[in-house]
Amino acid sequence: MKKIILCLLACTLIFTSCNDDDDNDDTSTNQANILGNWQLSSETSNGEATTLTDCELQDFLLFESNGNLTNTYKYGDNCEITETTILTYSISGNNMTLNFEDESNTAEITTLNATSLTLKFVEEESEGTDIGTLTFTKQ
DSSP: OHHHHHHHHHHHHHHHTTHHHHHHHHHHHHHHHHOEEEEEEEEEETTEEOOOOTTGGGOEEEEOTTSEEEEEEEESTTSOEEEEEEEEEEEETTEEEEEETTEEEEEEEEEESSSEEEEEEEEEETTEEEEEEEEEEEO
C-alpha cells in the first residue's frame, strides 16, 4: 500500500512539474515549424472577415532560423510594385515578438502546423480595441 501511495505521489509530482517545460516545448516546436515561406490567405478584424485585394493575397513572410523575417508585399494597379521589409522576430511559447526599427509588436500564435499559421494581434485604437488575425499558408 505504501508503494502505491508513493507511486501516485511521484506521478503527481512528475505531471505537475512539466508545466514550465511546456512553454519551452511550445517555443522549440514553434521555432522549428515557423521556418520558411508563408503566403497571406485571410484576415479578420474583430471577428469579421476582411476582403483582401489580389495584391494582398501575394504577400509573403519568410521566417529564417537566424531570427530575420522578410515581409514581401505587392501593390499598384497590377501588383507590379514589390516592396520588401526586413524585421526580426522571436518566439516565446505561443507569443511572437516582431521588431522593426524602433517599434515592437506582439502576436499570439493561435495556429501553427505544417500548412497553416494564424497570428492574433490586439491593438488599442482611439475607437477602441481591435482584435485582428492574419492567416498564412505554407509555401
